[in-house]
Amino acid sequence: MPATRLSLRIIGIILLVITTGYAIWHFTSNEPLKVELVTVDRGVVEATVVNTRAGTIKACRRAKLSPQAGGQIVRLNIHEGDRVKQGQILLELWNIDLQAQYDLAKQQLATAENRQQEACILAENAQREYVRTQQLVEQGFVSAQRADDAHATAKANRAACAATAADVKRAQAQIAVSQANLDRMQLIAPFSGIVAQITGELGEYVTPSPPGIPTLPVVDLIDDSCLYVSAPMDEVDAPKIQVGQTARITLDALPDHVFDGTVRRIAPYVTEIEKQARTVDVEAEFTHPGQAAFLVGYSADIEAIIDQRQAVLRVPTQVIRQDNKVWVVDQNNQLEERTLETGLANWVYTEVLAGLTEGEQVVLSSSEGELAAGQPVTPKSPQP
Template sequence: MPKTKTLLRLSLTLLIVSVLGYAGWHFTRPQPPEVELATIARGTVEATVVNTRAGTIKACRRAKLAPAAGGQIVKLWAKEGERVVAGQPLLELWNRDLTAQRELTSRQLSTSEARLREACILADNAKRDADRTQQLSARGFVSPQNSENARAEARSRQASCDALAADVKRAQAQIRVTAAGLERTTLHAPFAGIVAKVTGEVGEYTTPSPPGIPTPPAVDLIDDSCLYVSAPMDEVDAPRLQPGQLARITLDALPGQSFSGHVRRIAPYVTEVEKQARTVDVEVDFDTPPKQILLVGYSADVEAIIERRDKVLRVPTQAIQQDGSVLVLGAGDKLETRRLKTGLANWAFTEVLDGLAAGDRVLLSFDDEAVKAGVKVRAKAASDNPTAP
């Protein structure tokens, strides 16, 4: 009996040690590495071209205005941030001399017109006298000499009338010249827009820019009703771009939002900037202007869509290794190598023509060198995201 109890105690002790040993092995054994997986699904793949440097929001019309003539500012109607309509005066230069000249020429015109009326009345009267004298001469009541003198007087009076008519035209032209001079002293808005900047104050002098010597404009006027994006594209991508292509616009000022657009213009030359890649400026219009107020000068990025394919099998581009293969989660949660035949691709997704099926799960990250084909892995809790939008 004591022997039996001893054997039971020994068996129980061995069992407890075995259980503890298994539990220790189970909880201390190496776990399969956690990896990030993506589920293959159908979606859209696009071939795109993006700008090499930040683009800029620009206005379709922007005028840096200055008076045609230099002078002292006496009236400044424009204020920064104010909206103006086409033809609205913005500033006026000192022009009292031209105003006086216009008044003088107006009075000269009035005098010339009065003298013209007088001379033409006398000319008409002289012509009627000449006609009567000629009739009387034909009947013998007046000598031929008197008739000739009357005709000469009529021609002289008519010449005076014509000369004064020319003088009236000269006075009218002088008024137009003076008016043009006055117009050069007032700066008007060529189109409706918002005043971005005003350079100068009442009493200061302003001058137009001499050829080849840029000077600050008196008024910077922006038509913000029409905006577009100008972005530099690498010269290598220029042959793939065409006016009318679809594009996406993103703005740093409006993160998380994307706006559709179309390529409106491609510059016919390459821009060469020292120590930078050669680029081609591409202009893109918004299809629908954003509801938010956009400021001219905002930085923007453009993604021109060269080609688009919908409802195709696609794989995240980052899952493809340099040799064109992917690691797929296979039987027993072990990774398997698959060779792919691919089609259209961009930085986000690549079209799969052969090698994968919908529902396959592929490895996304290759940071851990121990993760390779044949290794058993386990998916991260929140990493198994489908590739479809």
């Protein structure tokens, strides 16, 4: 009898454990998982191409200027950050000797012009004298030899007048040479812009760059009225990009702004920085350049819009799993796995051609375990 009671007691304990375990499994397995859901809607889907490395804002015109000749800076009319106009003198080198040569050339020109005036007056007078002598010869008052002498004198004076005219032109040419030498001592702004950097101070000596030996420019001038972005695109994506395509430009310095742009140039060659990283430089200009104060050298990205479709059925790209499968929540709040037929896509949205209808809910994320078909779920608040 005691052995029978002990056996019955052991059997009862085993049954209690099994029953308790089943109850726990039953209630926990049917408890809905919390998942983050998104609703299938309609909107814009774009196919875009983005640069592989950071691009750079550049100026349409930027010149690193140096005087054509070497010399000592005697006049520096600018400071870094100054805005200058086209034709403005930026700096001037010592040129007293050249200025003296220029003044001498002007005096020589004045002398040559006076001599020309004298010679030409004599030539006119000699011509009139020859005409009068010829009339007297015809009337028989003077000999023909007198007329020949007058004619020779008139011709000689005309030749002297022509010679002095050549002297005037030579003096004018000498002035032009002297002026060119003076101009070489000045650095003139080729366009309007802002002075970015000055390498040199008043009294210092500057030297033009000899062939094959680069030296620092004296003035770095930037025309910041026209800016664009240059960025490297992967060679695989380059054939998709066309000049004139719409683009979006983003800047690291202004992360909360997106600027409209247009592709303006595609490099006709591939840049080989690394053997496994070949890129094509693409340039995009700002559609509205006055939207913000940009600095040349800002890092920037170009997102070229290859294709765009309006009001199409779409889902966030991250909900799509391998083989275009998604988890859909049915009317009973249970999971159903579906396979989608997709169209245009980017890293944000994917166009849905078949497999979903507008208004259905799909699982965006879940952190409470593996998902399975038929499993009950409940929505949770989306993560910020």
